Amino acid sequence: MLIDTHCHLSHFKKAEQKAVVERAKKANVTKLITVACTLDEVGECIPLTDEYDFIWTTAGIHPTQLPVNIEHELEKVLEYAKNEEKIVAIGEIGLDYYHDTAEHELQAEFFIGQLNISKQLNKPAIIHCRGGKNPGENEQAFIDMIQILEREDFKNGVVHCFSGNRVEAERLLDMGLMLSFTGIITYKNNEELREVISDTPLDRMMLETDSPYIAIEGKQGGPGEPAFVADIAKAIADIKNVPIEEVVRITTANAERFFGI
Ligand SMILES: [Zn+2]
Numbered sequence: 319m320l321i322d323t324h325c326h327l328s329h330f331k332k333a334e335q336k337a338v339v340e341r342a343k344k345a346n347v348t349k350l351i352t353v354a355c356t357l358d359e360v361g362e363c364i365p366l367t368d369e370y371d372f373i374w375t376t377a378g379i380h381p382t383q384l385p386v387n388i389e390h391e392l393e394k395v396l397e398y399a400k401n402e403e404k405i406v407a408i409g410e411i412g413l414d415y416y417h418d419t420a421e422h423e424l425q426a427e428f429f430i431g432q433l434n435i436s437k438q439l440n441k442p443a444i445i446h447c448r449g450g451k452n453p454g455e456n457e458q459a460f461i462d463m464i465q466i467l468e469r470e471d472f473k474n475g476v477v478h479c480f481s482g483n484r485v486e487a488e489r490l491l492d493m494g495l496m497l498s499f500t501g502i503i504t505y506k507n508n509e510e511l512r513e514v515i516s517d518t519p520l521d522r523m524m525l526e527t528d529s530p531y532i533a534i535e536g537k538q539g540g541p542g543e544p545a546f547v548a549d550i551a552k553a554i555a556d557i558k559n560v561p562i563e564e565v566v567r568i569t570t571a572n573a574e575r576f577f578g579i
Contacts, residue, residue, distance in 0.1 A: 319348045320551060320566055321573040322544040323498055324410075324444065324478050324526035327352040327373070328362040330541075338529075338543050339370065345545035348372060349579055353410050353444060355380035357391065360398050360405070367404035374579055376407045376444060378432055381414040381425045388424075392431045399439055406577040408436040409444025410478060415459040416448040426466060433472050442576055443475035445495075447482070460486045467493060476576065479528050480514065487514045491522055496576060498524040501534035501546055504553045515557045520568040524576065525550050 322342065327350070330338050342350060350373045354360040363375035377398040385391050399405050411432040413425050436443040449459045460482045467475070473494035480487065480497040487497060497518055503511050515523075527550070530541035534549045551569070555562040573579070 319570050320346050320525065320547045321349040321351075321570050321579075322347050322527050322529075322547045323351050323476070323524045323573050323577070324353050324500075325350060325529045325544045326355070326359075326531070327366055327544075328354070328359050329530055330543075335366070338545075339373075342544035342547075345548050347544050347547050349374070349573070350544055351375065351406065351577065351579075353407075354378060355410060356383045357394050357398070364402060364404070374404050374406045374577065375402075376409040377402070377405050378407075378409040378411045378444070379428060380410050380446060381412055381428065382417045382419045384420045384424060384428050388427060388431060392428075392435065395432060396435050396438070399435060399441055405441070406579055407442050407444050408432050408439075410446045411443060412446035413459045413463050414446060414448045415450040418450070422462065426462065429463075429466060430470060433466075433470050433475075436474060437472070440474075443472070445475050445477045446479070447477060449481075457483075457486075464489055464493075467495070476524060478526060479532070481511065482514075483510060484514055484517055487518060491518065496522055496524060496572065498526045499550060499554065500526055500528045500532045501542055501550055502532060503557075504535040504549065505538070506535060512557050515554055520554075520558070520560075520565060521572060523554075523569060524573045525554075525569050 447463045476496040478498045479500045529543045533542040551565045555565045
């Protein structure tokens with residue numbers, strides 16, 4: 319039994335969604351969280367959670383999708399997350415210095431506002447953090463994110479599609495956060511990320527595909543999909559030199575506990 323803790327079903331074409339979910343079931347993925355990046359997407363994801371009892375969703379505004387009216391939007395996130403039973407997390411939220419579509423101060427303000435909603439409702443946060451494009455810029459987003467989390471004394475979160483270094487991973491784990499890993503851990507040039515996985519205890523990690531955006535080694539050209547979570551479990555088992563059953567059992571239990579699903 320596998321769980322894809324982070325996919326974007328609403329970003330697949332409507333006509334493909336059913337087949338994507340069926341292939342996930344065949345690949346032993348028994349629970350899915352389809353993550354929203356905007357308020358509109360929350361509205362698209364809720365019907366999927368009504369249709370399938372094994373699908374849950376989130377409410378949150380992605381740092382590349384920030385609108386102007388902070389207060390109004392945060393109120394809506396709160397309202398959704400408070401009233402919808404199948405919204406199990408606030409996300410995805412965070413900092414994105416790669417696309418850099420909003421001032422860093424505005425990104426921080428939205429991030430903190432949504433961390434507060436997570437605290438208020440006691441629903442965990444799904445955190446996105448992506449560094450800049452140019453060499454040397456890569457660390458700044460992680461430095462800023464860690465500083466915000468420390469200042470807000472925030473622990474009930476997962477840093478999704480973790481792409482930082484060993485020091486940042488250790489710091490986040492020490493602070494009490496979880497890390498989740500996508501198919502990028504299977505890419506040939508990602509040796510440092512495999513070292514992060516070696517260092518990260520199984521009971522502090524979860525699996526996700528971030529599909530359709532991320533595939534796995536050998537399939538980079540095409541879209542990813544939730545069924546690939548099995549390949550990610552296999553990659554972690556190989557890196558840690560433990561049976562795949564152990565990776566599946568522990569990461570599934572982590573996700574069930576963390577999201578209450
Ligand atoms: Zn995502």
